[in-house]
Amino acid sequence: MNKPIRKIAVFCGILVIALLVRVNWVQFVQAEELSSSDKNRRVLIERYAHPRGDIIVEGKAVTGSTETDSRDFQYQRTYKDGAMWAPVTGHASVFNATMLEGVHDKILTGNDDRLFFNRTIDMITGKPMEGGNVVTTLNAAAQRAAFEGLGNKKGAVAAIDPRTGAILALASTPSYDPGSIVGNDAEASDNWVALNEDPDKPMLNRALRETYPPGSTFKVLTAAAALESGKYDIDEKSGIEDPYELPQTDKELSNFGNPPCDDATLRVALQFSCNATFAGISADLGNEEMKEMAEKFGYNEELFVPVRTAESVYPEDNAPQNAMAGIGQASNRATPLQIAMITAAIANDGKLMQPYMVDRLEGPRSVVEQNEPQEMGQPISASNAKKIQQMMETVVEDGTGTNGQIEGVTVGGKTGTAQRGVDNSETPYAWFISYAMTDNGSPVAVAVVVEDSDAERNEVSGGGLAAPIAKDVMRAVLEGRQ
């Protein structure tokens, strides 16, 4: 009977070898994939096993970590002024991590490869692992002004330092308190579900991730295209009639009231926000040239600041649609950040700086990464930029944007009231863009959009609703500089 027993021995050997091969496959070949799977709760447990690094604004942390008595998660995130900073910080919870918390998760948890040296030292010296910090470019006073200015209205504010591209304020309302969903309990889950189901979408970052028709604020870009083309000049008659008949249609475009728009100069047209003039310019320059100019300012691509922004769209379109897009309507859609970038480029004499909100990443002992201002391009010449500045300053001194005036400071601005809905049936969006000018160039450019408000629809206007917010933000930045 020994012959079959030997064969059984071989068979049993094969069984054991099959097991050995299998465990090698699972624990060696597949190990990385399994251990880092987002369904593997160990990833989350590890993430919260150490105090997380902080997100810092003007030297003060707007986040924190507290130790909990939860079984899985030793530390829990805390937020100061959570609702105000939510569009910047996002949240780091068991559900996910968003905005800066998500983008720089590895630095904050301390797992970034660039912190390897630190981790090794900590391991040798027996110190608990520490996360790194994310130091932002934001201006706390400006952020507060933006957030409080929006109040309980739905809307967003984006403010940039035109000289560097540093983002100074990024507000979005209605907002949410990230601290309400970071716990590991039923309450946090309930809050998470409620936030996701809220029709007002409080977790949407309207400053970066929502696109709106920019309305009349886009006219400054159309004006820039007009000047760059060389066919128009600031104080020359445009030769465009009011009302203006849209190309290939019999639809006429004009303004409410009776502004002096017929054959207006660019300065006058911007001062009174003449639809006819700018639609005419857009139609005259053509879709391709308009699109090209919009793209020079950052349209039609996602930006990473380093949080991803939505793509602002200036589409390839037919003539009548293109004419409408030239006054910020039709399928022209932009994020508040994009509109702030246009304003900033004009305020910075035509030079567009790459917007960014992280100044540096700090490890526990050293700076891991230092961001420097970067030029994104020069969409228009300095002289043309200065001309548009003059036009925008006229708007604030003596046009639709008088609500943006600040005593003793030169302010340029532009209002916008973006119509929406079929035949303009819904409450329009109120826009205001502006920049403040000092002897040292412009320290702040801001874009404000208010989605809807309690105001009656015919009272909604950029000058009335949005300009005071922009003014407060600018003032906060200016006062901080003194």
Added chain:
Amino acid sequence: MSSNSTTGSTSTVSAGGLPSRRNTELGLLVFAVVIPVFAYANVGLAKNGTLPAGMIGYGLGLGLLAGVAHLLVRKFAPYADPLILPICTLLNGLGLVLIWRLDQEPGVRPENAAPGQLMWSALGVALFLAVLVFLKDHRILQRYTYISMAVALVLLALPMFFPPVNGAKIWVTIPGVGSLQPGEFAKIVITVFFAGYLMVKRDALALASRRFMGLYLPRGRDLGPILAIWALSLMILVFETDLGTSLLFFGMFVVMLYVATERTSWVLFGLLLSAAGAVVVASTTTHVQDRVDNWLNPLQLGANGGVTETAQVMYSFGSGGLFGSGLGEGFTRLIGGIAVKSDYILATVGEELGLTGMMAILVLYGLLIERGIRTALAARDPFGKLLAVGLSGAFAIQVFVVAGGVTALIPLTGMTMPFLAQGGSSVIANWALFAILLRISDTARRPAPAPAPNPDVEMTQVVRS
């Protein structure tokens, strides 16, 4: 007559005998006790930063058990295989540490299982010793062939009269004592029956067959028993939803049949029948279908959108990686459910001891199986050979089915990892199983008695000269 047989003993195999290797066993036993004690200290340091209070007691207890076992083996089975007792002790000791380690995790049920397991282990070793002391010769078991069959059937049928525990009717609940899995004991008893039955019938099965398409097909009346056992194992599965046990019995029967008859056609028949059975069962039983689904897509989310137990087990293995997180520092409690300490104990090994520890454990099981089959090769009587190969084969199949199921090599079936997993019946039955193997190996390796100076022989010689 007796004097004749003594004088005829010139043909005895190797009268000098093999070395007893008892000192090898003692040396290995020291390791088998020291390694779990270190592991115990390791868990204490990882969980609380101090050496656990019970460490000395645990070490002394395990050492005492191993020492008594060794002394009794020395006395009652001096030529037994020297590897089997140390490996069983090491696996049992590590199992206790793993269960005690999981006891530290709140919410892992059943709570505080280590003391119970220690008691069952002590009972297991006691049964092991009882077998060695009272079973002087394994051939005595041959007398109980048909009684064994009856006992096995009773043991198998018993759980049908008890309420199902966690969906499987494989438990007998005795108030005050706890739950027992009679299937574990039936495994041994039925091997005794198979060995006794096949020893008698092997010639009929092997020779009375017809040639058909190059294969020797057995006659219908000889095919009867295998069909009956096949049907029985399927019935166990259907009534008790116990895929593992039915596979184990059937596989063991085919292995023993093949060894007894030396006919490959039996193996082919066995494979065909089990394949047919598997297809029928898999396509009719939802319980089995779920298991197959989980096996094919182990990482798929559950019906409620949560991570399934199967996926959690895979994550445990993956997170363990090459060297593991260290004892006490893993998160196998995430597996949840009721089987973390029993069916899924290997997941804790994989996560906390890593691929290295996992391979070490599997190699230990491989060694045990190999020692068992070696015993079968060395045994001199066909009953001993069949019994040894049946017991080792059953053990091998059980290890493969459990470890393969947990690592998603094959569909998962609820069985316990011998010695490691928490479960009283399992640890007792496996100690008894290896006691029988030790007894067979002792008989096999024992030198034949030397031709002693015999008064009768003396007299004959005197007459001759």
